[in-house]
Amino acid sequence: QNHFLSLPLQAKMSRPVQARRLEGIDKNIWVEFVKLAATYSKVNLGQGFPDFPAPDFLQEALRGALGGEKHMLHQYTRAFGHPPLVNVLAQFFEKLLGRELDPMTNVMVTVGAYQALFCCFQAFVDEGDEVIIIEPFFDCYEPMVKMAGGTPVFVPLRPKAPKDGKLMSSADWQLDPAELASKFGAKTKAIVLNSPNNPLGKVFSRGELELLAELCVKHDVLCISDEVYEWLVYDGRQHIRIASLPGMWDRTVIIGSAGKTFSATGWKVGWTVGPDRLLQHLRTVHQNSVYHCATIAQEAVAQGFQRELKLYGTPDSYFVQLPRELQQKRDWLVQSLIAVGMKPIIPEGTYFLVADISEFKSDVRDVPNSDEPYDYRFAKWMVKNKGLAAIPLSAFYSEAHKNNHTNFIRFCFAKEEATLKAASDILQKWKQEKGSS
C-alpha cells in the first residue's frame, strides 16, 4: 500500500509557489511580441538582432576552435573568463581607457550583457536601495532592480522639438539637469547609463556625461554603464566612456556584448570591465549562479578581438566597417519612412530607429481609457494586418509613464538590404491603399 496516495491533494496546492520577488514582473514585452512576429510577420524589424551573417573571421575562429587540436576547449574553463578572452579584453580596454588593467581582476566574462547586468544588480542593490534609470530604457533594467529588492527611480529624456520643421534627432532627447539632480538622494545606490541608448539611439555627449559623473561623485553613487552598442556610432560621432571621466573609474562597471560587437547575438558572450573593488562582488554572483559561459564561444571571441587589436582604427577593422554599413542601412530606412510619412527620429547610434506613427493613426482606432497604450495596439495591428513587426516605444517606459509617448514605434535596421526593401514595399503599399480609400 502506498500511503502517499491517501495524502490530501488540496493541501499540496495551497502553498504559494511564486517567490515574492517575482511579483509584478511576470509580464514581458518580448514573450508577446516575439510570438506575434513569429506568427504573423513577413518582415521582422522588431527584436534587435542582425539577419546578416557574423563576419567570416569570427565564423572561422569558431570552426577552428571546434575541430582543432585543442580538445580541452570543449571543457570548463576559468569561471570568471577564459584566459585568452580576459587577456585580450584587458589589452583592448587599456587602449580605450588609457589605464593599466589586470585581466584577472578588472575583467569578467558573462553570458551576454544580460547576465552582466543581472550580476551588477544582485551584487550592489540591497532592499530599500534606489537605482536611477533613464527613460526610455532597455526594458530588463526595471525587473532586474526589483528582483534584487531595489526601487527603480525613473528620470526621462525629454524631447525638444527641432527648429524649422527639421527631422528630430536622438540628440534632441535630453535630461533636464534639475530634474536629474532631484532624483539623487541618500538612498540612491546606482544609476544605469546606456549610451548609445536602446531604443532611441542617443549617444550621450561629453557635457551630459560630465553632469551625470558630477552627480555620481557628489552622492557617492555607482554607475552601471551598459555600452553594448559602443562601436555602433554614426556620422563621425564619438562614443565617450563615462569611466574615463574624473572620479568615475572607481565607481563604474562597463558592460559590453560580443553579440552586438561581432553581429553574433546568439553566442551570448558579454563582459564587465571595472575596478576590482566592484568586480569582486560580481564574481561572487557569477560563481554562484551560472559559473561560466561556453568555452568555445569565448575562444572564438578572443580571436576576434585579437584580430581587431591588430587592425585597430584601420579601414579593415570590423569596428570601422560595421558602423559604416549600419549607417547606410539607417539612412535607407530613414528615407523609406519619410517617403510614407512616418517621421523618424534620426539615431546617432545603435541598431534602432524610433518613428512617429501619427500619420497612420486613422487605420488603427484609439480606445480611450484602455489599459493598453496606443502604440501597443498599433504595433500589434501592423504585424497582424501588414506583416511588419516593430516594437512599441512605450515598452521602454515604466508603468507610470507608459502613456507619455504612445505615438512611436521602434524599428531595428541591422538587417539585410532585401529585408529593409521588403519593409519599405509593405509601407509603400499601405500608403497607397490609404490614399485610394
Ligand code: PMP
Ligand atoms: N543592453 C542593451 C542596451 C541591449 O540592447 C541588449 C540586447 N538587446 C543587451 C544589453 C543584452 O545583450 P546580450 O545579448 O549580450 O545579452
